[in-house]
Amino acid sequence: MMMYALLQQPATGGPAWIQFVFIGGMALMFYFLLIRPQSKARKEMEARLSKLKAGDEVVLTSGLYATxxxxxxxxxxxxxxxxxxxxxxxxxxxxANEPESQN
Structure with missing residues (x-):
């Protein structure tokens, strides 16, 4: 009977604010490792695409070179x-004249 009562008690994991700090830290890591670099690369690509002009030699996503x-x-x-x-x-x-990224 006593063993059953011990199993029914909730486990205490410490103060609740520590869990919020951990979740907040994970969210910051997620942002700085995934979201921020991707949005930065997207903005750079949009800037490059907006500067395209006649006579530029480009590489298409299919791998073809064209002018x-x-x-x-x-x-x-x-x-x-x-x-x-x-x-x-x-x-x-x-x-076409850009050096390839080493990613």
């Missing part, structure tokens, strides 16, 4: 060999 013929609001016209094709700005992965 920009003209730029519109959400689309770009690309010279691929002897053809001119329309693509979304988001299809540009990088400028």
């Amino acid at each position: 920009i013929d003209r730029v519109e609001d959400k689309h770009i016209w690309l010279k691929l060999g002897g053809s001119v094709v329309k693509a979304r700005r988001a299809a540009v992965a990088a400028l």
